[in-house]
Amino acid sequence: MDRPTPPTKPTKVYFFGTCLVDLFYPEAGMAGMELLQAQGLTVVFPQGQSCCGQPAYNSGYRADALKVARAQLDLFPGDLPIVVPSGSCAGMMKKHWPHLFHGEPDEAKALQVSARVWELTQFLVQVLDVKLTDKGEPLRVTWHASCHAQREMGVVDEPKALLRQLANVELVELTREKECCGFGGTFAVRHAEISAAMVGDKVADIESTGAKRVVSGDCGCLMNINGALEAGGKPVQGQHIAQFLKERTHG
Amino acid sequence: MAEHAVNFAAASKAALQDSQLRGNFRRAMDGLMSKRAVQFADAKEWHTMRALAASVRLRALAKLPELLEQLETNLTRNGIQVHWASTTAEANAITLAIMRKANATLAVKGKSMVTEEMHLNAFLEDHDIEVLESDLGEYIVQLDGTMPSHIIMPAIHLNTKQIAHLFKQKIKDAASTGEDAAALTDLARRILRQKFMNAGVGMSGVNAAVAETGTLCLIENEGNGRMCTTVPPVHIAFMGLEKVVEKLEDVPPIISLLPRSATGQPITTYVNMISSPRKEGEKDGPREIHVVILDNGRSSVYADPELRDTLRCIRCGACMNHCPVYTKVGGHAYEAPYPGPIGQILVPQMEGLAKRGEMPHACTMCNACVEICPVQIPIVEIMGRLRVEAVHPSASVKDSGARASKTEALVWKGWAAMNTSPLAYKIATTAMSAVGNAAPGSLPLLKEWTSVRSKPRFAPRTLHDLARKKGIPNV
Numbered sequence: 001m002d003r004p005t006p007p008t009k010p011t012k013v014y015f016f017g018t019c020l021v022d023l024f025y026p027e028a029g030m031a032g033m034e035l036l037q038a039q040g041l042t043v044v045f046p047q048g049q050s051c052c053g054q055p056a057y058n059s060g061y062r063a064d065a066l067k068v069a070r071a072q073l074d075l076f077p078g079d080l081p082i083v084v085p086s087g088s089c090a091g092m093m094k095k096h097w098p099h100l101f102h103g104e105p106d107e108a109k110a111l112q113v114s115a116r117v118w119e120l121t122q123f124l125v126q127v128l129d130v131k132l133t134d135k136g137e138p139l140r141v142t143w144h145a146s147c148h149a150q151r152e153m154g155v156v157d158e159p160k161a162l163l164r165q166l167a168n169v170e171l172v173e174l175t176r177e178k179e180c181c182g183f184g185g186t187f188a189v190r191h192a193e194i195s196a197a198m199v200g201d202k203v204a205d206i207e208s209t210g211a212k213r214v215v216s217g218d219c220g221c222l223m224n225i226n227g228a229l230e231a232g233g234k235p236v237q238g239q240h241i242a243q244f245l246k247e248r249t250h251g
Numbered sequence: 252m253a254e255h256a257v258n259f260a261a262a263s264k265a266a267l268q269d270s271q272l273r274g275n276f277r278r279a280m281d282g283l284m285s286k287r288a289v290q291f292a293d294a295k296e297w298h299t300m301r302a303l304a305a306s307v308r309l310r311a312l313a314k315l316p317e318l319l320e321q322l323e324t325n326l327t328r329n330g331i332q333v334h335w336a337s338t339t340a341e342a343n344a345i346t347l348a349i350m351r352k353a354n355a356t357l358a359v360k361g362k363s364m365v366t367e368e369m370h371l372n373a374f375l376e377d378h379d380i381e382v383l384e385s386d387l388g389e390y391i392v393q394l395d396g397t398m399p400s401h402i403i404m405p406a407i408h409l410n411t412k413q414i415a416h417l418f419k420q421k422i423k424d425a426a427s428t429g430e431d432a433a434a435l436t437d438l439a440r441r442i443l444r445q446k447f448m449n450a451g452v453g454m455s456g457v458n459a460a461v462a463e464t465g466t467l468c469l470i471e472n473e474g475n476g477r478m479c480t481t482v483p484p485v486h487i488a489f490m491g492l493e494k495v496v497e498k499l500e501d502v503p504p505i506i507s508l509l510p511r512s513a514t515g516q517p518i519t520t521y522v523n524m525i526s527s528p529r530k531e532g533e534k535d536g537p538r539e540i541h542v543v544i545l546d547n548g549r550s551s552v553y554a555d556p557e558l559r560d561t562l563r564c565i566r567c568g569a570c571m572n573h574c575p576v577y578t579k580v581g582g583h584a585y586e587a588p589y590p591g592p593i594g595q596i597l598v599p600q601m602e603g604l605a606k607r608g609e610m611p612h613a614c615t616m617c618n619a620c621v622e623i624c625p626v627q628i629p630i631v632e633i634m635g636r637l638r639v640e641a642v643h644p645s646a647s648v649k650d651s652g653a654r655a656s657k658t659e660a661l662v663w664k665g666w667a668a669m670n671t672s673p674l675a676y677k678i679a680t681t682a683m684s685a686v687g688n689a690a691p692g693s694l695p696l697l698k699e700w701t702s703v704r705s706k707p708r709f710a711p712r713t714l715h716d717l718a719r720k721k722g723i724p725n726v
């Protein structure tokens with residue numbers, strides 16, 4: 001990626017949980033923080049945090065997005081890395097905040113925060129170089145890569161490298177790993193039928209791997225894919241990678 | 252008068268229910284994506300080439316007014332007549348006048364998306380002039396009375412069997428061809444060959460127009476482009492005003508990246524460089540060449556530094572091939588000359604946001620198009636910008652603010668209020684965790700969501716709660 005790895009492993013990091021994780025997948029957020037703690041890090045979770053601003057930003061309401069993004073800036077003082085359990089929210093902070101704050105009085109501050117943002121698996125691999133010990137039963141899984149993790153954060157190999165560290169986990173990749181699951185925020189309800197067709201293709205791809213579980217790093221995709229798996233009565237379940245890794249390594 | 256808004260959701264619904272169509276697109280796009288991937292197996296070469304192609308286009312746009320003047324001077328010096336059209340109506344009128352002057356009642360046409368923008372065929376037919384599409388895909392689409400569903404492969408929505416059926420219905424001698432692609436092509440070729448000989452005018456598009464030499468470049472695979480531009484006595488070329496490049500050496504990056512991105516071919520079968528009508532003593536070529544340079548909203552796209560990047564496009568269509576939405580619904584659902592990602596940013600700027608305001612929303616912002624665009628157009632950023640324009644009046648885009656909704660604005664204000672005050676956030680999220688799951692699935696938005704998915708479930712405690720309970724430090 002375009003960001004230099006910090007020269008020394010930090011001893012302390014911030015965690016930005018994201019609004020979706022906060023409301024729907026808090027266990028994924030807790031697991032993310034616990035994985036970092038297991039590496040000996042102190043994790044700070046600023047209680048004032050809410051949302052990165054992406055929903056309004058992508059809907060054309062940038063002034064509202066700016067207000068929300070701005071409300072996060074003072075919560076992350078200093079130069080500690082900010083770890084985010086979502087490629088999409090991390091991408092918003094990393095890639096779109098500079099654009100959103102362009103020409104604003106607090107642009108410099110926003111850039112300083114933005115530059116410290118890491119997607120969770122990227123941080124675990126690139127900065128912490130974690131070594132995982134699998135304590136789970138043999139299991140076949142597949143990996144769903146979120147579009148923003150891949151294309152905005154450049155996170156492609158890191159999560160799969162983590163899954164491959166798990167001795168009893170067999171990773172079977174999707175045929176169309178790079179193809180969007182059809183979530184797209186408001187797209188899923190604005191163009192519900194197209195979204196349905198897209199998630200339908202994704203579910204078929206997941207099923208064809210024979211995996212018992214589909215692991216992903218983004219809760220928007222997971223809500224979409226899990227919802228479709230459940231509504232379709234499929235036995236496969238989706239899970240956030242933080243939770244999956246924690247489950248496998250803590251026994 | 253407010254223009255009728257095009258309802259993409261409704262148009263795509265029919266496409267989604269057509270399993271034949273879905274299958275045709277899935278297969279075709281899968282094939283095109285893998286062929287392209289083979290072309291760019293070397294990531295380093297890809298990055299170098301696309302940076303070069305992007306720089307060619309950026310440089311041309313940076314000097315656009317000056318290059319267009321230079322192009323006009325050099326084309327004129329070469330004996331090519333230049334016509335400027337600010338609207339499609341003007342372009343149609345210019346074309347008709349040229350045809351009338353040439354006493355032509357039949358035109359053969361090679362692929363040209365600009366003429367699709369102009370609805371030229373319908374216009375000329377209304378004036379008793381026959382226009383025959385000579386690109387095989389365009390010919391098929393014309394026979395079928397429909398529109399191209401892809402800018403490079405106009406009939407990609409049909410399979411061989413469907414084409415054979417169409418030929419059987421529309422062409423007398425088609426009974427014997429069966430469903431053999433080669434036989435069908437041969438039949439079309441025989442019909443077209445006769446038309447090339449009889450046409451008073453040949454028409455074509457332009458892939459790049461070189462300012463320094465006054466040359467029109469046209470790439471194609473079927474030889475029909477060469478026939479259209481050399482056999483009839485008059486050739487009319489159509490181009491959008493952004494198609495100009497500065498130098499001859501700017502052409503190779505474009506004619507290399509375009510087919511590699513589009514169809515995975517290393518180069519097209521034909522590369523035509525047209526620099527003058529037939530000269531004294533030459534044995535072939537048209538006696539007159541005209542070029543119609545169309546604006547149709549491009550100047551206003553150009554005026555905005557962010558939107559200007561839309562004009563970098565070299566019309567390879569790779570964004571369509573890689574778009575998960577396009578792949579599901581096909582090109583016709585967009586009801587526009589340019590479908591897919593490039594269409595979703597270009598057409599709303601040309602036709603206005605009152606009519607086309609939904610187009611930029613038919614996108615998950617997955618960035619698959621941005622990843623493969625050979626000239627690095629920030630398609631998704633422009634898509635986002637147009638979403639802003641749709642709900643906020645400005646001077647930048649036609650009919651900006653046309654889709655402003657007080658309710659929607661209020662919802663986002665409420666959302667911002669909740670997410671900017673930690674107290675409001677706490678109250679709101681606690682309430683959602685407590686009673687959110689009781690929301691009936693019949694509510695708007697939730698109803699759409701649950702059409703194929705189970706209801707999202709609020710967790711009993713938020714991450715904020717759990718973190719506090721576990722003693723995770725706040726600072």
